[in-house]
Amino acid sequence: MSNTRDRIPTLRLVPHAEWGALHAQGEDERSVDAPAAVREVDWSILMARAQVGEREAYRRLLDEITPYLRSLAVNSHRDPNDVEDTVQDVLLTVHAIRHTYDPARPFGPWLVAIAHRRIVDRLRRQGRARQHETPLEPEHETLAATGANYPETSVDSTAVRTAVERLPPGQREAIKLMKLQEMSLRQASAASGMSIAALKVATHRGLKTLRKLLTGSSTEA
């Protein structure tokens, strides 16, 4: 059993815009000293009329309670879409059970109880949805391995190129042809005039030297 009733806020005055409309309707005597109470009586009368099928009264009631419902929903939801969804949930519920309102009783608690219930329902639904979801955040857009997330250190091409330039001539030639230009052994042999065996040895040694020069085992062009 929930004790939501205990936490229900009292009916508050909804400011300016609707207030004008309220005065314009000139329906019965009302004291400006007790606007919230007057508003509630108004809503009560409007709902009583809506119950007998007066569409104008119903439209005015829904128009007037909407900003009030929004002010209630804003307290629990930050996303404007959630706020609007909640307001619409409440309006639908009010419509579905409008026959349960007894005009002899105050309108405020009736409306607030429905609103509160719907706000809590949406919060619960969101809580459940969140249990099954992982929000996509900037850190999820990279790979798990830290090395992959620093492209400037992993593929520092200028460092590789200067290191290649510092290789002994034979090794440099072999690395350039075999690794940078990605030639086959036969093509590289034809281009450089070196034998295939010599190319293999030079490439192997060149890579070894490069590894030493770059002081890391991860960089291999």
Next chain:
Amino acid sequence: MIRTSDLIEALVTDARPVRRLRAPVQRAALWLLLPALIFGLLALGHGVRPDLAQRLGQPDFIVGTAASMLTGVLAALASLMLNLPDRSRHWALLPVPALLVWMATLGHGCLVNWVDIGPDGVQLDETARCFGTVLMTSLPLALAMFAMLRRGSLLSAGTVALTGSLAVAAMSATAMSIFHSLDATVMILVWNLGTAALIVAMGSWLGHR
């Protein structure tokens, strides 16, 4: 997402006149006519239990039966109160004192009886007739109760269903204690409240989807 102003327009277009719900006390009285009717029919068709006069001399029987009937009345009222959105949730506690008294009079005697009845303690026809009484009271009462509750608001469906079922169970048990010497209170309670608990559990499970 539909715009709120459009929604309001749609709702206004759909605003047919509605029949206001009667006050909970009136609705409870209306529902209580049904057990009264059933009790009357049972008394005519089946007759009260043979040892009723003798049992009426026993205070624990009187207290127990009165408490179960009171539990039924109060639970029905509580359920119909909770059926309105603006009534306090504390109405659910209304039948609790009567329920406690009723449970206290059951004591262990009914459990012992239940065990005594066992596989061969009671003839089949008595058990069958007894089940008949339980069905005849429980079923229409439950159907009527849920039909009434469906008319109202089910914003707090769990407590509404539980108190409603308690009302049905209490009335069925009252019928049993007046019309049968067999004490089936525990069975009736388990049956009715079990069903209600099942409905509530299913509701919350489906609600979690």
